[in-house]
Amino acid sequence: MAWTKKDLLGLEYLTEDEITLILDTAESFKEVSTREIKKVPALRGKTAVNLFYEPSTRTRVSFEVAAKRLSADVINIASETSSVRKGETLIDTGKNIQALKADIIIMRHNCSGAANMLARSLDISVVNAGDGWHEHPTQALLDIFTLREKLGKIKGLNVAIVGDIAHSRVARSNIWGLTKLGANVILCAPKMLLPVGIELTGAKTSSNIDEVLKQADAVNVLRMQFERDEGAAFPEQLDYFKKFGITEERLAKAKKDIVVMHPGPINRGIEMSSNVADGANSVILEQVTNGIAVRMAVLFLVAQAKDARK
Amino acid sequence: MKEKAKILDEEGINRAIMRISHEIIEKNKGAAGLCVVGIRNRGVYIAQRVAACIKKIEGGNVLTGALDITLYRDDLALASGQPLVRKTEIDFDINDKNLVLVDDVLYTGRTIRAALDALIDFGRPKSIQLAVLVDRGHRELPIRADFVGKNIPTSNKESVEVRLAEFDGRDEVLIAEKE
Numbered sequence: 001m002a003w004t005k006k007d008l009l010g011l012e013y014l015t016e017d018e019i020t021l022i023l024d025t026a027e028s029f030k031e032v033s034t035r036e037i038k039k040v041p042a043l044r045g046k047t048a049v050n051l052f053y054e055p056s057t058r059t060r061v062s063f064e065v066a067a068k069r070l071s072a073d074v075i076n077i078a079s080e081t082s083s084v085r086k087g088e089t090l091i092d093t094g095k096n097i098q099a100l101k102a103d104i105i106i107m108r109h110n111c112s113g114a115a116n117m118l119a120r121s122l123d124i125s126v127v128n129a130g131d132g133w134h135e136h137p138t139q140a141l142l143d144i145f146t147l148r149e150k151l152g153k154i155k156g157l158n159v160a161i162v163g164d165i166a167h168s169r170v171a172r173s174n175i176w177g178l179t180k181l182g183a184n185v186i187l188c189a190p191k192m193l194l195p196v197g198i199e200l201t202g203a204k205t206s207s208n209i210d211e212v213l214k215q216a217d218a219v220n221v222l223r224m225q226f227e228r229d230e231g232a233a234f235p236e237q238l239d240y241f242k243k244f245g246i247t248e249e250r251l252a253k254a255k256k257d258i259v260v261m262h263p264g265p266i267n268r269g270i271e272m273s274s275n276v277a278d279g280a281n282s283v284i285l286e287q288v289t290n291g292i293a294v295r296m297a298v299l300f301l302v303a304q305a306k307d308a309r310k
Numbered sequence: 311m312k313e314k315a316k317i318l319d320e321e322g323i324n325r326a327i328m329r330i331s332h333e334i335i336e337k338n339k340g341a342a343g344l345c346v347v348g349i350r351n352r353g354v355y356i357a358q359r360v361a362a363c364i365k366k367i368e369g370g371n372v373l374t375g376a377l378d379i380t381l382y383r384d385d386l387a388l389a390s391g392q393p394l395v396r397k398t399e400i401d402f403d404i405n406d407k408n409l410v411l412v413d414d415v416l417y418t419g420r421t422i423r424a425a426l427d428a429l430i431d432f433g434r435p436k437s438i439q440l441a442v443l444v445d446r447g448h449r450e451l452p453i454r455a456d457f458v459g460k461n462i463p464t465s466n467k468e469s470v471e472v473r474l475a476e477f478d479g480r481d482e483v484l485i486a487e488k489e
Contacts, residue, residue, distance in 0.1 A: 003392055025394075027397065028397045031397060032381075040382065041381065042380075042381040042382075042386060045387075300395065301392075304392050307387050308392060
């Protein structure tokens, strides 16, 4: 099994084997971050550009750390301080970066499909770091990687995704990835936050968190994006915590070894209680560590595939 | 690939590994401060066998590790098919150790060059020595082995196939003709 795609745009476009290859490669890369000298020369002489049209610290820093541990040079462009403000189009920006002889663009954009459009217009690699409500493939890959590491497999697992499914690219990428690898996905949210037709992806839906937690081997708790509050669709924060928040009382009725994940940043006391976030079932900080290994694997594979095309 | 000759059978491989182990002990005046690191894939199994032999002869414990050199290859940027990245497992401090690096076949020397770079990223061993089951010549870099199981003169058109029970189900070394 060899990786042949120059881009990583979403898990929807990958086969089960391709997802597994990324996870296996990430497993090898994880060791690099445990060394005293946390660097390998695999992408020496390559340039990666972080092009972020939305504010992001954790994803951008994770990609930057991953690229640097592979010896690539990293350039950060934030839209607020670039020519985007002067009206330059996305494709023009991309072509300018390509003309600088960069090798990889890592892009976060507020429009769904932006990464796909950019990838079609350029010869260099594009890695989607989140586009609108569409996909956030590396977040889902690191979630799945962490799950596989904790539970030994993905096939047959019952994985609950709780929270704002409607606006979540993390949820979408997780649904694609998990169902392709044979897990059963249950989406749990207030009805207003469950998009119509989401069952077509193969995921089940529910609005009863206690029932969902009873069957779940793992629960991925999404961040409530109150900054995107559009009024009516969003529940009151306290009301949400009461009905959907993950608490010790709720976990006491779940499987003993249930894995609790969160993509961060956590709203403590809204999506989950502090005790749960810091508790024995939580793997939230391991997700951050694994994110580097997964992103190293992705950057390495797309760069290799692009070289192989020459 | 057409098989031309069997160079070593199971017994031959065992004898070679036994002799290499004795030579390693002789050169290092015992097994203290010694560690053995194999290059993936087959070097790892040879390293484990060498370590077991040294343990049997000297007693005590010999640390072993596995090294994947993919990320250090000098042809990584060339279109040579996509190499699989495997795990490096060196769970001990290599600083101030006498480290024996082990591979199955020594050929151009490029793998060893990559392995040396990788090892230096883990620390500063007191010495690095090289043990190989087969040296087939045709070096492209100034590298030589300290311990050799068998020297086999070959042509560039030939390939040397090492098979080990742990990985291939049986022990043998063959020369084959590339077709």
